Amino acid sequence: MKFTEFTLKPYIQEALKEIGFVTATEVQERLIPIVLSGRDLVGESKTGSGKTHTFLIPIFQQLQEEVEQVQAVITAPSRELATQIYQAARQIAMCSSTEIRVVNYVGGTDKQRQIDKLQTSQPHIVIGTPGRIYDLVKSGDLAIHKATTFVVDEADMTLDMGFLETVDRIASSLPKNLQFLVFSATIPQKLQPFLKKYLTNPVIEQIKTQTVISDTIDNWLISTKGRDKNALILDITKLMQPYLAMIFVNTKTRADELHSYLSANGLRVAKIHGDIPPRERKRIMNQVKNLEFEYIVATDLAARGIDIEGVSHVINDAIPQDLSFFVHRVGRTGRNGLAGTAITLYQPSDDADIRELEKLNIRFVPKMMKDGEFQDTYDRDRRVNREKSREKLDLEMIGLVKKKKKKIKPGYKKKIQWAVDEKRRKTKRIENRAKGRAERKAKRQTF
Incomplete structure (x- = not known):
C-alpha cells in the first residue's frame, strides 16, 4: 500500500516524499488506520519494522496546529531512541506552514533552560525519556493534562530498564479520555497489569513474520x-x-x-x-x-x-x-x-x-x-552428524556379524567385510547427495 492512498494532510505527504517513503511497511499498513480511528492499541512487531512513523503519522494527522497546548506525549526508554523519534517528528513538523513545536526532554540536557522555555509556551508534541518528562510534569512546568494521545514506545525495554513505574506516574497525570498506544518488539507477561490499568478495550495486533530477523x-x-x-x-x-x-x-x-x-x-x-x-x-x-x-x-x-x-x-x-x-x-x-x-x-x-x-x-x-x-564452509554440526551416522552404522554391523556367526561358512569374513563396505558406500553416497543439495541451496540463496 502506498502512502498516497492514506488521506493525510498535504504537509505530511510532503514530508514522507522528502525522506523517500513511498510504500508502507506491513506494520504501517495495518496499524495506521487503527490509530487514526482513535482506538487504544498494543502493537507488537519486530525491530526495524517502521513503528516510529506508525504512530507519528496519525499524531500529526490529528494534531490541531493552531491550539497551543500539549496534544501528544511519547516516551522512549533511552536518550538515543527518544532523540531518533524527535528527529523523525521534527522532519515532519518542518514541512508544515504553521509552526508545530516538538520538544525532546531527556536526561543530561539543561533542565532549567527547558523550564524557562515552558514559562512562555507549551509544546504541541512532547518526546523524551520517562524520568525527565515526569520531572517537568511533577514540578508543574509541563502541562500534559489536556493531551489526547500517549505513546509508550519500546515497552518491553521500558520494563526491563525499570522505567515502567515512572511511565505509570506520567499516565496518571493524563486525562481519562486519552488514546493510549503501546509499541514493542515483545509483550512480556509483567507488562499486562499496566496495560489492563490504562488501556480501554484495546486492539492487540501482532505482526508475525516468517523470520524473526529481516529477510534482507x-x-x-x-x-x-x-x-x-x-x-x-x-x-x-x-x-x-x-x-x-x-x-x-x-x-x-x-x-x-x-x-x-x-x-x-x-x-x-x-x-x-x-x-x-x-x-x-x-x-x-x-x-x-x-x-x-x-x-x-x-x-x-x-x-x-x-x-x-x-x-x-x-x-x-x-x-x-x-x-x-x-x-x-x-x-x-x-x-x-x-x-x-x-x-x-x-x-x-x-x-x-x-x-x-x-x-x-x-x-x-x-x-x-x-x-x-x-x-x-561446512555446517558446525558435521562432525556430530558424522559420529551419529557411524554409531548407527556400527550398531547395524554388530547385528550383521552376530547373524553371520550363527552359521559359519567358508568365506564368511570376506562376505561380512563386503557387506560392511557396501553399507558404508551407500551411506557415503547419501551424505554426499545431501551435502550437494545443501551447497546448491546455499549458493542460490547467496545470489
Missing part, C-alpha cells in the same frame, strides 16, 4: 577456532566495506578493550556504553551521524536504544548473555528494506545458545575467511 539480512556464523578475537575482528573489518558497522560486546570492559585495539590499528571507531557521560554520548552520536566514524563498539543498551540510518554491518563479538538481545543487535542493519550483513563469532561452547536461537527460526549461514574473502 545475511546472517553469518564464523568460528573463532581458538584465535584471538581482537585479531579476528580486525581481519573481518579488512574484508568488509561498511557504510557503518556496529560491533556488539557483552560488557563495558570488553567494549573498552576492543575499542582501544581497533583504534590502535587505525580504524575510525566510536564507543558507546553505560559509563559514557550523557554529554559525551551526545557528541559521539553527532559525530556518527556526520560519518566521522566507520565502526561503533557498543553494549546491549545501545542495541535497543540506537537507531542510526545506514548501518550496513553488525558484528557480534560474542553471543549475548540474554539471547533476546540477539534479534535487537542484528536488527540494527537491514532496516527499511535495505540489505545488511550480520556476523556472529562463536566457539564450541556456544552451540547450546545457537540451537536456542535456531528454534526461533533464525537461520545461520556458516562462513570462513579464506584467500582474502568470505567463503561458505
Whole structure:
C-alpha cells in the first residue's frame, strides 16, 4: 500500500516524499488506520519494522496546529531512541506552514533552560525519556493534562530498564479520555497489569513474520577456532566495506578493550556504553551521524536504544548473555528494506545458545575467511552428524556379524567385510547427495 492512498494532510505527504517513503511497511499498513480511528492499541512487531512513523503519522494527522497546548506525549526508554523519534517528528513538523513545536526532554540536557522555555509556551508534541518528562510534569512546568494521545514506545525495554513505574506516574497525570498506544518488539507477561490499568478495550495486533530477523539480512556464523578475537575482528573489518558497522560486546570492559585495539590499528571507531557521560554520548552520536566514524563498539543498551540510518554491518563479538538481545543487535542493519550483513563469532561452547536461537527460526549461514574473502564452509554440526551416522552404522554391523556367526561358512569374513563396505558406500553416497543439495541451496540463496 502506498502512502498516497492514506488521506493525510498535504504537509505530511510532503514530508514522507522528502525522506523517500513511498510504500508502507506491513506494520504501517495495518496499524495506521487503527490509530487514526482513535482506538487504544498494543502493537507488537519486530525491530526495524517502521513503528516510529506508525504512530507519528496519525499524531500529526490529528494534531490541531493552531491550539497551543500539549496534544501528544511519547516516551522512549533511552536518550538515543527518544532523540531518533524527535528527529523523525521534527522532519515532519518542518514541512508544515504553521509552526508545530516538538520538544525532546531527556536526561543530561539543561533542565532549567527547558523550564524557562515552558514559562512562555507549551509544546504541541512532547518526546523524551520517562524520568525527565515526569520531572517537568511533577514540578508543574509541563502541562500534559489536556493531551489526547500517549505513546509508550519500546515497552518491553521500558520494563526491563525499570522505567515502567515512572511511565505509570506520567499516565496518571493524563486525562481519562486519552488514546493510549503501546509499541514493542515483545509483550512480556509483567507488562499486562499496566496495560489492563490504562488501556480501554484495546486492539492487540501482532505482526508475525516468517523470520524473526529481516529477510534482507545475511546472517553469518564464523568460528573463532581458538584465535584471538581482537585479531579476528580486525581481519573481518579488512574484508568488509561498511557504510557503518556496529560491533556488539557483552560488557563495558570488553567494549573498552576492543575499542582501544581497533583504534590502535587505525580504524575510525566510536564507543558507546553505560559509563559514557550523557554529554559525551551526545557528541559521539553527532559525530556518527556526520560519518566521522566507520565502526561503533557498543553494549546491549545501545542495541535497543540506537537507531542510526545506514548501518550496513553488525558484528557480534560474542553471543549475548540474554539471547533476546540477539534479534535487537542484528536488527540494527537491514532496516527499511535495505540489505545488511550480520556476523556472529562463536566457539564450541556456544552451540547450546545457537540451537536456542535456531528454534526461533533464525537461520545461520556458516562462513570462513579464506584467500582474502568470505567463503561458505561446512555446517558446525558435521562432525556430530558424522559420529551419529557411524554409531548407527556400527550398531547395524554388530547385528550383521552376530547373524553371520550363527552359521559359519567358508568365506564368511570376506562376505561380512563386503557387506560392511557396501553399507558404508551407500551411506557415503547419501551424505554426499545431501551435502550437494545443501551447497546448491546455499549458493542460490547467496545470489
